[in-house]
Every structure is written in C-alpha cells, then in structure tokens.
Amino acid sequence: xxxxxxxxxxxxxxxxxxxxxxxxxxxxxxxxxxxxxxxxxxxxxxxxxxxxxxxxxxxxxxxxxxxxxxxxxxxxxxxxxxxxxxxxxxxxxxxxxxxxxxxxxxxxxxxxxxxxxxxxxxxxxxxxxxxxxxxxxxxxxxxxxxxxxxxxxxxxxxxxxxxxxxxxxxxxxxxxxxxxxxxxxxxxxxxxxxxxxxxxxxxxxxxxxxxxxxxxxxxxxxxxxxxxxxxxxxxxxxxxxxxxxxxxxxxxxxxx
Amino acid sequence: xxxxxxxxxxxxxxxxxxxxxxxxxxxxxxxxxxxxxxxxxxxxxxxxxxxxxxxxxxxxxxxxxxxxxxxxxxxxxxxxxxxxxxxxxxxxxxxxxxxxxxxxxxxxxxxxxxxxxxxxxxxxxxxxxxxxxxxxxxxxxxxxxxxxxxxxxxxxxxxxxxxxxxxxxxxxxxxxxxxxxxxxxxxxxxxxxxxxxxxxxxxxxxxxxxxxxxxxxxxxxxxxxxxxxxxxxxxxxxxxxxxxxxxxxxxxxxxxxxxxxxxxxxxxxxxxxxxxxxxxxxxxxxxxxxxxxxxxxxxxxxxxxxxxxxxxxxxxxxxxxxxxxxxxxx
Ligand SMILES: Cc1cc2nc3c(=O)[nH]c(=O)nc-3n(C[C@H](O)[C@H](O)[C@H](O)COP(=O)(O)OP(=O)(O)OC[C@H]3O[C@@H](n4cnc5c(N)ncnc54)[C@H](O)[C@@H]3O)c2cc1C
Ligand SMILES: Nc1ncnc2c1ncn2[C@@H]1O[C@H](COP(=O)(O)O)[C@@H](O)[C@H]1O
Numbered sequence: 001x002x003x004x005x006x007x008x009x010x011x012x013x014x015x016x017x018x019x020x021x022x023x024x025x026x027x028x029x030x031x032x033x034x035x036x037x038x039x040x041x042x043x044x045x046x047x048x049x050x051x052x053x054x055x056x057x058x059x060x061x062x063x064x065x066x067x068x069x070x071x072x073x074x075x076x077x078x079x080x081x082x083x084x085x086x087x088x089x090x091x092x093x094x095x096x097x098x099x100x101x102x103x104x105x106x107x108x109x110x111x112x113x114x115x116x117x118x119x120x121x122x123x124x125x126x127x128x129x130x131x132x133x134x135x136x137x138x139x140x141x142x143x144x145x146x147x148x149x150x151x152x153x154x155x156x157x158x159x160x161x162x163x164x165x166x167x168x169x170x171x172x173x174x175x176x177x178x179x180x181x182x183x184x185x186x187x188x189x190x191x192x193x194x195x196x197x198x199x200x201x202x203x204x205x206x207x208x209x210x211x212x213x214x215x216x217x218x219x220x221x222x223x224x225x226x227x228x229x230x231x232x233x234x235x236x237x238x239x240x241x242x243x244x245x246x247x248x249x250x251x252x253x254x255x256x
Numbered sequence: 257x258x259x260x261x262x263x264x265x266x267x268x269x270x271x272x273x274x275x276x277x278x279x280x281x282x283x284x285x286x287x288x289x290x291x292x293x294x295x296x297x298x299x300x301x302x303x304x305x306x307x308x309x310x311x312x313x314x315x316x317x318x319x320x321x322x323x324x325x326x327x328x329x330x331x332x333x334x335x336x337x338x339x340x341x342x343x344x345x346x347x348x349x350x351x352x353x354x355x356x357x358x359x360x361x362x363x364x365x366x367x368x369x370x371x372x373x374x375x376x377x378x379x380x381x382x383x384x385x386x387x388x389x390x391x392x393x394x395x396x397x398x399x400x401x402x403x404x405x406x407x408x409x410x411x412x413x414x415x416x417x418x419x420x421x422x423x424x425x426x427x428x429x430x431x432x433x434x435x436x437x438x439x440x441x442x443x444x445x446x447x448x449x450x451x452x453x454x455x456x457x458x459x460x461x462x463x464x465x466x467x468x469x470x471x472x473x474x475x476x477x478x479x480x481x482x483x484x485x486x487x488x489x490x491x492x493x494x495x496x497x498x499x500x501x502x503x504x505x506x507x508x509x510x511x512x513x514x515x516x517x518x519x520x521x522x523x524x525x526x527x528x529x530x531x532x533x534x535x536x537x538x539x540x541x542x543x544x545x546x547x548x549x550x551x552x553x554x555x556x557x558x559x560x561x562x563x564x565x566x567x568x569x570x571x572x573x574x575x576x577x578x579x580x581x582x583x584x585x586x
Contacts, residue, residue, distance in 0.1 A: 130361035139446035142358040167450035181503025216404030242575035246583045
C-alpha cells in the first residue's frame with residue numbers, strides 16, 4: 001500500500017505573535033515552527049497502516065526551506081521518503097493554487113491513500129485535503145477518527161457533531177482528512193533520526209507542477225482581535241488573587 | 257449573478273447553525289440590496305419547507321431526491337452544483353458544520369472558487385463584502401475578500417451570528433416554496449454511509465453539573481492533573497477538559513467539552529490552562545459565569561470570561577483550592 005501524507009509546517013502553538021510591518025502576516029523572525037498538529041496524527045495513522053499492510057509512506061510538503069526541518073522529523077518517525085515543494089509564497093496562495101500543486105505532485109505517485117490533516121493550525125481553513133480530492137477525482141471523507149482497509153476499499157469512522165460518529169466506506173484510491181487524537185503519537189528513535197539523514201527528499205519547484213493562476217480569495221490584512229467583552233482581571237499575587245476570587249464565588253456567584 | 261443563497265442543513269430536524277447562517281445571509285443581502293434565497297437538500301423535506309416558508313426569503317428551494325436521503329459528499333455536491341448553476345447567485349452561504357466541511361470545499365472548487373471557511377463577521381467596503389476569519393486558533397483576525405470571477409462561497413462560524421436576529425416578514429407573508437429536482441445517478445455516489453451512532457452511554461452527564469472545573473493543555477502532563485482535581489474536589493465541582501487532554505487519554509472522553517464533546521451550562525465554569533479555541537467555546541459559552549486562569553493575557557478564553565486571573569496555573573490553582581477551603585470552612 002502506498003500512502004501519501006500531506007504535512008504543513010506551522011508556527012509553534014506557544015510562539016509570541018507579532019504582526020509584520022505591512023499588517024499582512026506574522027513577523028516570521030520571532031517564530032519557531034513545528035508540524036501542524038492534525039498532520040502529526042495523519043502521519044501516525046499512515047505509519048500504523050504501513051505496519052499492518054506493508055507498503056510505503058511518502059510525506060508531501062509545500063513550504064519554504066525551513067520546512068525541511070519538519071520533513072526530517074517525519075522521516076525520523078518512519079516515513080520512507082518525502083517530496084518538498086519549495087515555495088515561499090504560501091501566505092499569498094489561495095487553497096486552489098496550493099491544492100493544485102500538491103495534487104500534481106501526488107498524482108505522479110499513484111498512491112492508494114492520501115491523508116491530510118483536518119485543518120492547518122495557522123490558517124484554520126480545513127479545505128486543502130477536500131479540494132485535492134476533487135482535483136484528483138478521488139472520493140474523500142473529512143474528519144476521520146479511524147481507518148480500516150478492506151481489499152480495495154477503505155472504511156472510516158467520521159466524527160460528527162456532539163459526540164456522534166458514522167462509518168463510511170469508499171473505494172480506493174481515496175483521500176482522508178484526519179482528526180487529532182486518532183491514536184497516540186510515536187516519538188522518533190535515535191535510530192530513526194540517524195536513518196532519516198539517508199532518506200530521499202525530492203525537492204520540486206512549484207512551476208513544474210501547475211501554472212500560476214489569479215487568486216480567488218485575497219487576504220487583505222491581519223490584526224489582533226478587538227476585545228468585545230470586559231473580563232474583570234483579578235490582580236495580585238496568587239494567594240491574594242485566589243482569595244478575591246473565592247469571595248466572588250461565595251458572595252457574587254453564591255456557589256460556595 | 258444576483259442574490260444571496262443560504263444552503264441550510266436539515267436531517268429530520270434543523271441543525272441550529274442553519275438559522276445563524278440565514279441571519280448572516282439576511283444581513284448581507286440587505287447590505288448588498290440583493291434578494292435572499294435558501295435551499296435545503298434531502299428526500300423528505302415537507303416539514304423543512306413549511307419552516308422555510310415562514311422565513312423572510314425571496315425564494316426557498318427543496319432540493320429533493322431519493323439519493324439525498326442520507327448525506328454523501330458526492331450526492332450533495334452534485335445536487336447543489338446544479339442548483340447554483342441554475343440560480344447563478346452572487347454568494348452561497350453555509351453554516352460551518354461538520355457536513356459542510358465535508359462537501360462545500362468540493363462544491364466551491366467545481367466553480368473554480370475557494371470557500372472562505374468559518375467566517376466570524378461580514379463587513380461591506382465600497383459595495384464589496386469583507387469576510388473576517390480567525391487565524392492561529394483565534395489569536396489573530398484576518399480580512400478576506402473574494403477575488404474570483406464566479407460566485408463567492410462562505411461558511412459561517414457557530415455562534416457568530418444570532419439566529420434570533422433573523423427578522424421575520426413584517427406582513428407575515430409566506431414565501432413560495434419551489435421544488436428543484438437534481439439529476440443524480442446512484443453510480444455517481446462513491447461512498448456508502450452507515451448508521452450514525454454514539455460511542456458509549458455517557459457516564460458523566462456534565463450538562464446537569466452546576467460547577468465545572470475544566471482543564472486544558474496548560475496542565476502539560478498527566479502527572480500534574482491532581483492540581484485541578486484538588487480544586488474540583490474543594491469546590492464540589494465536576495472535572496471536565498479540552499479535547500487534547502482527552503485525546504491523550506489523560507481524562508475520559510466523556511469529560512470533553514466542545515463541538516465534538518458535551519455542551520454545558522453550569523452556574524460557574526472555571527477554565528484552567530485552556531486557550532479558548534472556537535470548538536471549545538461553543539460547548540461552554542452558555543455557562544452563567546466563566547472564570548479563566550491562563551498565563552497568556554491575550555488568550556481568546558478571556559473574550560468570553562467574566563473573571564480572569566492571568567498567571568501560572570501551578571501557582572494559581574493550588575492557591576484557589578486553599579482559598580476555597582478557607583471560605584467554605586469559615
Ligand atoms: C473539528 C474539530 C473539533 C474539535 N472539537 C473540540 C472539542 O469538542 N473540544 C475542545 O476542547 N477542542 C476541540 N477541538 C480542538 C480545538 O480546536 C483546540 O485545539 C483545543 O480546544 C485546544 O485545547 P487547549 O485550550 O487545552 O490547548 P491549547 O490551545 O494548547 O492552550 C493551552 C493554554 O494553556 C495556557 N497555559 C500554558 N501553560 C500554562 C500555565 N502554566 N498556566 C496557565 N496557563 C497556561 C496557554 O497560554 C494556552 O492558552 C476541535 C478541533 C476541530 C478542528
Ligand atoms: N503547505 C502545505 N503542504 C502540505 N500540506 C498542506 C499544506 N497546507 C495544508 N496542507 C494539508 O492540508 C490540511 C488542511 O489545511 P488547511 O486547508 O490550510 O486547513 C493540512 O492539515 C495539511 O495536511
């Protein structure tokens with residue numbers, strides 16, 4: 001079984017956020033980067049499927065030079081090889097243009113399954129995987145919590161709202177967008193880290209994949225959200241603030 | 257291209273977020289001075305259409321077909337593609353539900369468009385709508401504009417618009433309901449959906465709790481959980497959690513609050529080390545009072561909190577436990 005996992009490198013969850021001078025994006029110099037959280041789970045699922053059914057796991061990532069670090073980490077965890085679409089223009093691209101690049105690179109591999117994360121932590125769109133499926137003419141399922149392979153089809157547990165689920169079956173090749181928490185994440189072993197250095201990372205220029213097209217949506221500006229509600233911040237040293245809060249719980253909220 | 261088309265979600269009953277999307281559609285249609293339309297797909301739509309007829313709509317469509325009885329991405333995408341081609345609206349609006357996440361990106365792609373997903377507000381600037389989205393799980397806002405030539409596709413975040421703001425027709429007039437019969441073949445539908453089910457009987461019913469202490473990733477490790485367990489015990493509160501805590505198996509899934517977990521509305525909800533991502537907020541925004549303990553003063557949880565302590569939970573939570581014990585004891 002051949003499985004492609006689409007992996008994005010995103011700003012770390014706890015990085016300090018500053019806007020760039022143009023107000024168009026973040027000041028990247030201040031940031032550290034990591035693998036997008038659901039993508040780590042998509043990779044984990046791919047590695048588990050490979051353990052069970054054999055085959056190959058290929059990581060697919062579009063991003064600047066620095067994304068190479070995240071790619072190495074996926075190889076250290078056990079991915080077999082990687083395709084790095086080298087591009088610095090992610091912030092300006094719309095999903096269609098990005099998905100066209102990713103789909104073109106994926107198409108050349110003829111994989112049985114493509115896994116993506118459910119959404120990227122920075123843009124939070126939840127589009128790229130589903131749009132890739134449409135471009136590639138594959139069936140798909142979004143928000144997947146479990147994957148079972150049955151001969152030439154795949155059976156997946158989709159998460160619905162409010163704790164509901166549904167099993168859905170579809171023929172392969174198929175594309176699944178994976179939800180965080182699908183199974184515990186593994187750590188890279190020392191051996192894995194060593195091996196990763198010898199694994200293939202094919203670097204492709206985006207022009208080789210799809211011609212540029214005018215964007216369909218445009219990000220105009222980014223800004224800190226305006227504060228609507230006035231939270232009463234209780235100040236003071238921990239013991240002092242806690243005592244004030246306990247009084248609020250007793251006298252105002254009347255729950256003590 | 258003319259009109260705002262709201263594509264709503266109905267399955268024997270309405271997904272509430274449909275009315276929020278319709279309210280967004282109504283506001284937008286008024287600003288753009290365009291007619292508001294709504295559509296819903298399914299096999300049995302009689303009750304749905306009776307409801308829609310009472311809404312302030314220019315037109316309402318029943319997209320009806322036996323193959324639309326159970327949701328599939330292929331069926332719904334094909335059906336709504338045909339409707340949108342026939343109506344040629346300027347905008348197609350959706351509630352940002354899990355179902356919409358599954359098919360609307362494909363649908364937009366069929367028109368060469370990108371869905372502007374999960375919008376929280378819509379403004380109008382020189383006659384053009386501007387859509388506000390959240391980046392980095394609510395830490396930043398971003399303004400997006402539609403730049404494509406075809407219809408603009410937008411989905412609306414849960415809770416961003418108020419369903420009760422949906423103004424009815426003052427005259428009480430009812431809009432005519434129109435049938436739309438899409439052409440769909442069984443062979444077009446590649447996936448076979450099974451029954452919908454719930455995992456296990458919920459052993460912890462948080463919806464009845466009057467006091468909840470909820471813990472998030474700020475707790476760092478499972479071994480640190482006693483810090484919040486003690487607080488919950490001192491308060492006589494139920495212990496709940498954000499999703500990553502349950503994903504890690506540190507607390508049982510039943511304790512998860514949010515869009516994929518439980519919806520709660522206690523007298524007091526104390527969020528400890530929880531950032532306040534929208535999927536968490538939708539599950540607890542209805543609490544009578546919200547208290548947040550977070551070391552990051554710009555965490556989105558403070559947007560919904562009545563009281564907050566900005567500080568290290570490993571100092572604040574034990575101090576609060578002690579203070580609560582003291583107040584209760586004395
Ligand atoms: C389709 C979908 C469904 C989802 N469903 C749910 C759901 O039902 N419920 C849910 O909760 N999430 C859900 N999520 C996930 C959600 O988007 C967030 O990722 C999640 O809620 C974040 O959890 P958190 O706040 O605990 O962690 P984080 O976002 O990592 O926040 C941790 C917080 O702790 C603070 N902190 C860190 N250290 C300390 C310290 N020492 N003292 C004080 N504060 C500290 C940080 O400042 C930060 O604000 C869903 C996501 C998707 C895409
Ligand atoms: N630049 C990228 N490179 C590789 N995969 C990506 C990239 N951007 C998004 N994806 C994949 O698409 C998913 C959804 O992203 P998004 O549509 O941005 O929310 C992510 O979880 C990734 O799996």
